[in-house]
Amino acid sequence: MKKCLVIGGGIAGLTSAVYLLKAGFKVELLESSPKLGGRAYSFQDLSTGTVIDNGQHILMGCYKETLKFLKIINAEDNLHIQKRLSVNFLAPKQKLYKLKSFPLFYPLNLVAGLLNYKALNFNERIRLLLLLSRLPFYSGDKLESLSIYEWLEMENQSMQVRKAFWEIIAVGAMNTNIEKASAKVFVNLIKRMFLNGNFSTKIILPAYGLTETYCNHAEKFIEDHCGIINLQEGIQSVNINNNKICEVITTKKSITEFDYLISSVPQYALKKIFPEENFSKTDFAYSSILSVHLWLKENVLDKTFYGLIDSHVHWIFNHGSHLTIVISDADKYIDESKENILSIILSELEKYTNIKREMVESFKIIKEKRATFVASKETQHSRPCTKTNISNFFLAGDWIDTGLPSTIESAVLSGRLAAEAVIAADKK
Numbered sequence: 001m002k003k004c005l006v007i008g009g010g011i012a013g014l015t016s017a018v019y020l021l022k023a024g025f026k027v028e029l030l031e032s033s034p035k036l037g038g039r040a041y042s043f044q045d046l047s048t049g050t051v052i053d054n055g056q057h058i059l060m061g062c063y064k065e066t067l068k069f070l071k072i073i074n075a076e077d078n079l080h081i082q083k084r085l086s087v088n089f090l091a092p093k094q095k096l097y098k099l100k101s102f103p104l105f106y107p108l109n110l111v112a113g114l115l116n117y118k119a120l121n122f123n124e125r126i127r128l129l130l131l132l133s134r135l136p137f138y139s140g141d142k143l144e145s146l147s148i149y150e151w152l153e154m155e156n157q158s159m160q161v162r163k164a165f166w167e168i169i170a171v172g173a174m175n176t177n178i179e180k181a182s183a184k185v186f187v188n189l190i191k192r193m194f195l196n197g198n199f200s201t202k203i204i205l206p207a208y209g210l211t212e213t214y215c216n217h218a219e220k221f222i223e224d225h226c227g228i229i230n231l232q233e234g235i236q237s238v239n240i241n242n243n244k245i246c247e248v249i250t251t252k253k254s255i256t257e258f259d260y261l262i263s264s265v266p267q268y269a270l271k272k273i274f275p276e277e278n279f280s281k282t283d284f285a286y287s288s289i290l291s292v293h294l295w296l297k298e299n300v301l302d303k304t305f306y307g308l309i310d311s312h313v314h315w316i317f318n319h320g321s322h323l324t325i326v327i328s329d330a331d332k333y334i335d336e337s338k339e340n341i342l343s344i345i346l347s348e349l350e351k352y353t354n355i356k357r358e359m360v361e362s363f364k365i366i367k368e369k370r371a372t373f374v375a376s377k378e379t380q381h382s383r384p385c386t387k388t389n390i391s392n393f394f395l396a397g398d399w400i401d402t403g404l405p406s407t408i409e410s411a412v413l414s415g416r417l418a419a420e421a422v423i424a425a426d427k428k
């Protein structure tokens with residue numbers, strides 16, 4: 001039986017491990033931190049006893065790879081899947097606008113929903129619909145050199161359509177401002193969301209903390225299939241001989257008994273293991289996300305989540321016991337003190353909701369500095385593919401050339417592709 005080492009226990013590494021075990025390989029996964037999940041995990045907040053995520057993760061019906069993976073590890077029931085697309089948008093003075101697809105056949109349900117989205121005037125809704133109807137005819141080449149901002153300019157989308165529709169989706173999905181983010185990657189994503197049938201448009205939220213939702217299930221699958229998971233064991237370096245990795249040096253041991261190696265670590269971590277190799281042309285930039293978990297004396301919100309129009313706070317998620325407030329593309333706030341961040345958030349919440357400062361009982365701020373890589377026009381040319389020049393070494397991770405932004409779906413897709421590349425190499 002052939003053996004593959006997998007570096008990294010984030011969702012990409014877990015996916016590779018699961019697909020390889022399914023195909024009959026021996027797998028040893030090495031993770032430098034004490035936990036699985038990488039950038040998507042949960043833990044118990046000690047002061048309140050609540051299980052919280054390191055950051056709210058939103059999935060969509062178009063996350064086909066992720067849903068398939070969750071099914072394999074028996075975790076598909078750990079999700080709240082909307083019956084149909086429904087998003088509540090808040091504007092200042094507590095104005096609520098609904099974007100909700102109608103109980104009609106696809107795509108009429110979506111068209112009716114957009115025509116009824118009252119944050120836009122009628123002309124703006126028509127212009128938005130016309131742009132969506134042109135999406136099937138867009139080729140990647142046309143968008144190659146454009147940012148999302150330039151694309152929306154080219155498509156005559158008014159300021160209000162940008163603020164009340166495009167920016168909210170784009171900043172949420174790309175975690176990068178629209179001036180920097182690649183139009184090609186974004187259009188690829190919205191095609192998957194809106195042009196792939198009704199299910200693809202639905203928003204899906206994890207029903208439990210992320211660790212319970214998928215990490216524990218992936219761990220069980222791996223252990224049930226005799227895979228090995230070693231936590232707190234980082235890879236420090238490798239030795240290459242005859243264009244093949246022959247030795248892996250971890251913080252605990254040297255490993256020579258293996259046939260293949262998959263790395264699922266982010267680009268900056270890969271460079272430390274392979275200081276001599278250049279797997280991508282440029283160094284990736286990263287963008288941060290701020291999550292503020294708020295416990296209130298009473299919960300005054302009645303919807304599950306809200307998008308905020310024209311605000312530097314992007315989303316509010318209502319978990320019943322507490323709220324999670326998300327600022328994406330948060331580099332300008334990340335070094336602020338926790339008190340300042342809370343103050344910025346609360347003054348925004350006071351504008352958009354009936355939440356008042358004096359209602360706050362407790363809060364926890366989580367700063368993820370390198371939450372996602374910046375999927376800019378430039379980055380797109382630097383994303384490497386799964387296969388490398390080293391014959392037994394393959395790449396996974398959300399930053400590999402999947403055509404998707406830095407998301408769970410990209411990570412899962414990359415993990416499956418790396419496993420399949422190992423399986424194919426082994427058949428040669």
Ligand SMILES: Cc1cc2nc3c(=O)[nH]c(=O)nc-3n(C[C@H](O)[C@H](O)[C@H](O)COP(=O)(O)OP(=O)(O)OC[C@H]3O[C@@H](n4cnc5c(N)ncnc54)[C@H](O)[C@@H]3O)c2cc1C
Nearest residue numbers: 008010011012032038039055057058234235397398407408
């Ligand atoms: C706050 C936040 C919110 C997000 N929201 C969303 C969202 O709503 N929807 C969405 O789709 N995506 C979201 N994302 C992005 C998503 O979490 C990531 O794209 C995905 O988790 C990346 O997975 P990965 O396996 O590629 O990388 P990682 O999760 O970074 O995993 C890499 C793993 O490798 C380990 N490692 C590093 N170096 C070594 C080494 N030398 N040896 C061994 N192990 C090593 C790391 O410890 C880590 O566990 C969000 C991210 C954050 C941080």
